[in-house]
Amino acid sequence: MYTLILLIVLTVAVILYYVFMYFRQKKILKTLSEEEFKAGYRKAQLIDVREPNEFANGHILGARNIPLTQLKARLKEIRPDKPVYLYCQSGSRSGRAAQLLHKNGCKDLSHLEGGFKKWGGKIKA
Template sequence: MIYVLLGIIIALFGYGLYNFFYQKKVLTALTQEEFIKGYRKAQLIDVREPNEFESGHILGARNIPLSQLKMRLKEIRADKPVYLYDQTGSRSGRAAIILHKKGYNQLFYLKGGFKKWTGKIKVGK
């Protein structure tokens, strides 16, 4: 029994470690300054839920929540850079894995997420 539990814990740890390094490989972290320099020429995607988006988002962002991303891939062009952000940066990594598996290669995210953003924002839709 204890070996089964230990095996499950090791498997979960291994999976988490794999995802961590996979995200690092497919996703480029940008500081706010770097993000500002490039996001107007890219597709700016907020992967937070709609209520979070409506409470405030980066000017020009489209809301495609992580929970809907697989169903809404046609809204994102694979031939243009994709700039992702969420509240803290964790959901952007999961979104990047989904996008990379579907052929998206120019993936960037805002280090620290919206929580650290000090640029222009818009409240509401």
């Protein structure tokens, strides 16, 4: 009986954590359509947070590759006073990157809706 109650409490806690993180991410990160992204990414710091092998297989023209796994160590490469446009393959890693950047002073954060796999613009292969 106690095991069942503990399991229910843990399940509810995990669900609440993910709901909290979802709404927190929505508050700090603007999700842009491809058209909105195209309109502003040349005036911003365009960061591809995918791994180097994914970046090498194709990326948005003008993007810098700072993988999510290296982001904490490379925070100094990103200026907090300029807009930051992020993208990954589908949108989940860019959300986590935005949370880390927000903690470190970046306030103008946007990411590509659907990630690179939804991108229809120019790429460099």
